[in-house]
Amino acid sequence: MPKQRFMTLPRHILEGEKKHPEATGELSALLSQIALAAKTISLEVNKAGLADILGFTGETNTHGEQVKKLDMFAHEIMIRALDHGGHFCVMASEEEEDIIHIPSHHDIGKYVILFDPLDGSSNIDANVSIGTIFSIYKRISPEGTPGTLEDCLQPGTEQVAAGYIVYGSSTIFVYTTGEGVYGFTLDPAFGEFLLSHDDIKISKTCSIYSLNEGNYKYWNNGLKKYIKYLQDADDQRGKPYTARYIGSMVADVHRNLLYGGIYIYPADKRSPTGKLRLMYECNPMAFIVEAAGGRAICGHRRIMEIEPESLHQRVPIYIGSEEAVNEVEKYLKEYGDVDLTN
Ligand code: P6P
Numbered sequence: 001m002p003k004q005r006f007m008t009l010p011r012h013i014l015e016g017e018k019k020h021p022e023a024t025g026e027l028s029a030l031l032s033q034i035a036l037a038a039k040t041i042s043l044e045v046n047k048a049g050l051a052d053i054l055g056f057t058g059e060t061n062t063h064g065e066q067v068k069k070l071d072m073f074a075h076e077i078m079i080r081a082l083d084h085g086g087h088f089c090v091m092a093s094e095e096e097e098d099i100i101h102i103p104s105h106h107d108i109g110k111y112v113i114l115f116d117p118l119d120g121s122s123n124i125d126a127n128v129s130i131g132t133i134f135s136i137y138k139r140i141s142p143e144g145t146p147g148t149l150e151d152c153l154q155p156g157t158e159q160v161a162a163g164y165i166v167y168g169s170s171t172i173f174v175y176t177t178g179e180g181v182y183g184f185t186l187d188p189a190f191g192e193f194l195l196s197h198d199d200i201k202i203s204k205t206c207s208i209y210s211l212n213e214g215n216y217k218y219w220n221n222g223l224k225k226y227i228k229y230l231q232d233a234d235d236q237r238g239k240p241y242t243a244r245y246i247g248s249m250v251a252d253v254h255r256n257l258l259y260g261g262i263y264i265y266p267a268d269k270r271s272p273t274g275k276l277r278l279m280y281e282c283n284p285m286a287f288i289v290e291a292a293g294g295r296a297i298c299g300h301r302r303i304m305e306i307e308p309e310s311l312h313q314r315v316p317i318y319i320g321s322e323e324a325v326n327e328v329e330k331y332l333k334e335y336g337d338v339d340l341t342n
Contacts, residue, residue, distance in 0.1 A: 045124075089151060111138060
């Protein structure tokens, strides 16, 4: 990896904002608050096996999924880190059915944040990489008033920033404000995120595909034919594609961002609208991958152009290297795709 200048995350964000005279520095401040939350979550994730925070809380979340203690810990850390800085007017989390209001004794800001506090948490006990995903908008309701559901339900094209933190062999904070994608690795020695991946660009072509092939029998014909093509592919690469699926979207998308690849969670007969959430998984990842030169579609439409209908709505997603997304889009159009109905 090329030697990077000693560039910390706060300094990088501030330098990015200097390019925009109208910037108030507020985006820098709120991204730094998210980084602080990420450091706290990283500490707990890295010792989860030691502390009694493994296993289930016995509760289930708004989607009927068993909640692991670390999910709730990450959810609470994100709220505590972000609800008092005066930057946000409203928040939304995968772990909370409704929007999360800013306590009345705190100032109300002009930004909106939606987040998945700990995606891939079913992997926690197996020490597999997991992650936090966030998406940031400007409010559309009147300044100074409590934020609304409408503030949260904006199309992904309106995002002003998005990012994820992947808790793996190291903790990496990746973000974009639409002008480039930047990765920072946490140096635990002194608790700073240092620039380690400057201006990430995803390869236009790739040899990696990521999806749960155990769902093969539920797939539509377009996807079945596409995956068969990848397995038979013997073109200039001289070999088929490689299958890599971690079962943790943040980890799979991060690897594909760096190595090239396509991540797929399709609509299928069992999940007619897919599994991944539009507002705090698909939209932020789409913003990041497109800013890195890739594509993100739901099958027949750009993910970020979908008009949201509800906070936790699911959409199919095909995201990654441009050539691979173009190819799967052709197969879905030609051979059928269950989500073409919507
Ligand atoms: P499956 C984790 O639960 C998640 O939301 C993504 O992070 C991951 O890619 C996917 O679901 C895994 O789902 O059905 O393949 O186990």
